[in-house]
Amino acid sequence: xxxxxxxxxxxxxxxxxxxxxxSYSKSNxxxxxxxxxxxxxxxxxxxxxxADNSVNLSSKISPSKVTKVNVQVGSKVNAGDSIVYxxxxxxxxxxxxxxxxxxxxxxxxxKVQSKARPEDISIAxxxxxxxxxxxxxxxxxYNRIKKLYDTGNETKQNLEQMEASLNTxxxxxxxxxxTLDKLNDGATxxxxxxxxxxxxxxxxxxNSAASQVNNGIxxxxxxxxxxxxxxxxxxxxxxxxxxxxxxxNNQLYIDGYVPxxxxxKIKVGEEVVVKADDIPDKRxxxxxxxxxxxxxxxxKNVVRVTLKEGADILKPGMITEIGLKE
Numbered sequence: 001x002x003x004x005x006x007x008x009x010x011x012x013x014x015x016x017x018x019x020x021x022x023s024y025s026k027s028n029x030x031x032x033x034x035x036x037x038x039x040x041x042x043x044x045x046x047x048x049x050x051a052d053n054s055v056n057l058s059s060k061i062s063p064s065k066v067t068k069v070n071v072q073v074g075s076k077v078n079a080g081d082s083i084v085y086x087x088x089x090x091x092x093x094x095x096x097x098x099x100x101x102x103x104x105x106x107x108x109x110x111k112v113q114s115k116a117r118p119e120d121i122s123i124a125x126x127x128x129x130x131x132x133x134x135x136x137x138x139x140x141x142y143n144r145i146k147k148l149y150d151t152g153n154e155t156k157q158n159l160e161q162m163e164a165s166l167n168t169x170x171x172x173x174x175x176x177x178x179t180l181d182k183l184n185d186g187a188t189x190x191x192x193x194x195x196x197x198x199x200x201x202x203x204x205x206x207n208s209a210a211s212q213v214n215n216g217i218x219x220x221x222x223x224x225x226x227x228x229x230x231x232x233x234x235x236x237x238x239x240x241x242x243x244x245x246x247x248x249n250n251q252l253y254i255d256g257y258v259p260x261x262x263x264x265k266i267k268v269g270e271e272v273v274v275k276a277d278d279i280p281d282k283r284x285x286x287x288x289x290x291x292x293x294x295x296x297x298x299x300k301n302v303v304r305v306t307l308k309e310g311a312d313i314l315k316p317g318m319i320t321e322i323g324l325k326e
Contacts, residue, residue, distance in 0.1 A: 041273055041283075043323040044266075045303070047256035049276075051247040051316045055222055057083055059237040060215040061091065066235050071244060075226040080219055083244050086237055088216035095209035102202040109195040124180040131173035138162070138169040224248040227316060247316045252307040253289070254320055257300040266291065266324070272305055273323040276314055284310040286322065 068085035071077060142162040148154035228245035231237055254274070258266065268291055274284040290304035305322050307314060314320075 040326045041323040042326055043321045044262045045256035045258050046321045047254040049252050049254055049314055049316050049318045049320055052251040053222055054247040056242040057218050057244040058241055059239050061212050063236050063238045066231055066233055066237050069233055071226045071229060073226055073229050077220045077246060078223045079221060082217050082219050084218040086216040088213045091212045095213055098205040098209045102206055105199040105202045109199050112191055112195045121183050124183055127176045128180060131176050135169040135173050138166040142166045220246050222248050252311055252314060254305045256303060258303045263301040275321045277319045
């Protein structure tokens with residue numbers, strides 16, 4: 001009995017070893033198959049995500065207080081959306097004043113272009129009749145004093161006073177006759193053109209003021225994402241200073257330098273893998289869209305990759321790596 005037990009002990013040790021060996025072999029085989037089937041990613045260059053279009057929004061009017069800001073960094077905007085509101089109280093006052101000048105200029109033009117009323121002509125004619133009487137009286141006085149002066153019976157001072165009165169009466173008569181002639185003949189072409197020019201000048205001032213008022217609302221000319229917001233309510237917005245920057249997300253791309261040995265193997269239209277440093281666990285599809293045949297200034301090959309997905313997650317400025325699947 002003892003002999004049988006001694007013979008069985010080695011067998012019991014061998015069987016588990018054989019089973020373990022089979023299991024180890026199958027495990028290695030599965031691992032080998034799995035490793036062989038998984039594509040390998042070979043990253044060929046790195047670069048920043050860029051946008052096809054971007055815009056810097058700034059104020060076009062004199063430094064003004066900000067009354068409202070509708071966005072913050074990361075906000076999505078559409079073309080035409082109102083982004084920043086500026087205080088335009090002073091500009092609106094200027095617009096009102098300019099509109100008042102337009103009304104005054106138009107009234108003056110209407111008066112120039114209109115025909116004289118009969119009562120205006122009657123008044124002018126009555127004024128001329130009165131002027132004639134005054135002139136005739138001044139002329140008679142002058143002639144009388146002149147005769148006395150010539151005979152030495154009147155002073156030169158009195159003669160000069162009579163002459164001045166005569167000239168004044170004459171000038172008044174001439175002026176009133178001119179007024180009557182204008183009433184009868186109407187305004188000249190030159191006078192009408194001058195009045196029209198004043199109306200146009202006043203209207204141009206209104207248009208300029210209205211444009212300035214409209215510039216008090218800063219809008220986005222493109223659809224995209226706010227990447228910078230450098231202004232807040234209550235602050236003063238100066239001209240020529242970037243208040244908000246918006247980048248378009250409709251087409252993102254990455255430019256980078258590719259090694260010479262890889263450059264010869266790639267082609268336009270080839271699919272690539274894009275990995276962003278900020279999202280390391282995800283991969284995005286890209287496509288080689290441009291291969292620049294001319295070396296850059298530093299003697300390197302430039303390649304552009306256009307992103308085919310991820311525009312809702314990936315943002316301009318993110319650092320990425322571009323890889324090929326092998």
